[in-house]
Amino acid sequence: xxxxxxxxxxxxxxxxxxxxxxxxxxxxxxxxxxxxxxxxxxxxxxxxxxxxxxxxxxxxxxxxxxxxxxxxxxxxxxxxxxxxxxxxxxxxxxxxxxxxxxxxxxxxxxxxxxxxxxxxxxxxxxxxxxxxxxxxxxxxxxxxxxxxxxxxxxxxxxxxxxxxxxxxxxxxxxxxxxxxxxxxxxxxxxxxxxxxxxxxxxxxxxxxxxxxxxxxxxxxxxxxxxxxxxxxxxxxxxxxxxxxxxxxxxxxxxxxxxxxxxxxxxxxxxxxxxxxxxxxxxxxxxxxxxxxxxxxxxxxxxxxxxxxxxxxxxxxxxxxxx
Numbered sequence: 001x002x003x004x005x006x007x008x009x010x011x012x013x014x015x016x017x018x019x020x021x022x023x024x025x026x027x028x029x030x031x032x033x034x035x036x037x038x039x040x041x042x043x044x045x046x047x048x049x050x051x052x053x054x055x056x057x058x059x060x061x062x063x064x065x066x067x068x069x070x071x072x073x074x075x076x077x078x079x080x081x082x083x084x085x086x087x088x089x090x091x092x093x094x095x096x097x098x099x100x101x102x103x104x105x106x107x108x109x110x111x112x113x114x115x116x117x118x119x120x121x122x123x124x125x126x127x128x129x130x131x132x133x134x135x136x137x138x139x140x141x142x143x144x145x146x147x148x149x150x151x152x153x154x155x156x157x158x159x160x161x162x163x164x165x166x167x168x169x170x171x172x173x174x175x176x177x178x179x180x181x182x183x184x185x186x187x188x189x190x191x192x193x194x195x196x197x198x199x200x201x202x203x204x205x206x207x208x209x210x211x212x213x214x215x216x217x218x219x220x221x222x223x224x225x226x227x228x229x230x231x232x233x234x235x236x237x238x239x240x241x242x243x244x245x246x247x248x249x250x251x252x253x254x255x256x257x258x259x260x261x262x263x264x265x266x267x268x269x270x271x272x273x274x275x276x277x278x279x280x281x282x283x284x285x286x287x288x289x290x291x292x293x294x295x296x297x298x299x300x301x302x303x304x305x306x307x308x309x310x311x312x313x314x315x316x317x318x319x320x321x322x
Contacts, residue, residue, distance in 0.1 A: 002027075002053040006184065011232065012053055014040040016075055023075040024234055026188050029059060030160025035066040036089070037179060037188050038234065042078035042141050047086075050079070062087050066159060068151075069093040070190025071173035072101040074141045076234060081143025090148035092157075094168065097175030098147045104139045110205075111135065117205040121296060122270030122316050123288075130285035151177060167223060171216025172199040178223060185229035192219060193245060195236040198252045200290065201297045211304065212297045213253060220246050260298045261321075264308050268318035271296050 001013045010027040026037040034054075040046055051061045064087045069077050072093070080091055093101075103110035111132055118128050151157075153168035157179075167178045169192040179188040191199045204210035228242045239245065263269075263277050275288070275295040283291060299319055302308045308319050 016041050032063050034064045035159045036064050037068045038076040039079035041075045064089045067091045071176040072097050074138050078142045081145035084145045091145050092149045094175040094177050095150040100174050113205050122272030131289050169219035171219045187228045187231050189231050189233045191234045194233045195239045198249050211300045213301050257298045261302050264321045268320045
């Protein structure tokens with residue numbers, strides 16, 4: 001489904017077989033030339049549906065000249081390679097996001113690192129195998145593309161007569177960026193800030209010292225004072241009141257962190273054991289993965305604040321109250 005939000009600016013909504021049900025891409029038209037911001041999910045019929053959507057408003061998919069990616073999760077980037085091959089479009093993203101994409105394309109190192117990271121946090125070999133299977137599914141969905149440009153924080157880009165600014169917002173994903181259009185004061189936010197839920201945060205499996213929540217909250221600071229009149233997210237309805245939404249998200253993370261800290265006592269527990277206490281054991285494999293990630297994010301902050309201690313026992317991290 002395509003909707004004209006303002007003159008020459010469109011939202012393209014496609015369905016997904018996931019909990020969020022849909023994802024948005026955005027399109028800027030200048031004369032007959034098109035710039036696409038994210039691509040949607042590479043499912044059967046998705047490319048044909050995009051073509052039909054564009055035709056319905058008098059636009060031609062073959063006129064896509066530029067593709068800008070907020071991040072390289074499958075629902076936002078996985079058709080980029082198909083479109084680049086079809087149209088010759090140039091693809092722009094941050095250098096850290098392209099590095100993450102390369103992990104998907106050259107999977108051996110990332111798979112080995114994932115096994116190491118999640119075993120150190122108490123997951124069983126069978127659970128880790130399920131994560132790897134999911135990883136392989138992701139790898140098969142994302143089509144191969146070439147990066148024509150690595151975007152820089154605060155970089156001013158131009159497409160026709162329209163200017164927009166690149167805002168680095170890591171946290172939800174490594175290398176996540178947003179795009180701010182100062183003339184209209186709207187922000188293409190990807191998954192950085194959503195209207196109904198707090199975006200999931202992702203550990204960096206290559207860096208145990210990386211703090212996803214601290215990084216994410218710092219990224220919220222980056223957009224708080226932009227003067228955004230409207231946020232256009234990757235999922236859900238557009239919304240105003242960005243400062244109020246940011247405060248809601250900050251308060252959410254404070255509550256969750258403090259609540260999770262209550263599950264720690266003088267008995268050492270692995271990340272998986274804490275996650276199991278909180279979320280239960282009767283979860284699908286991928287939900288266990290998400291539960292562990294969320295638990296890890298808050299444990300890192302509690303450790304940094306001195307509320308809990310971390311120790312390695314038998315090659316597994318354990319945590320207890322300080």
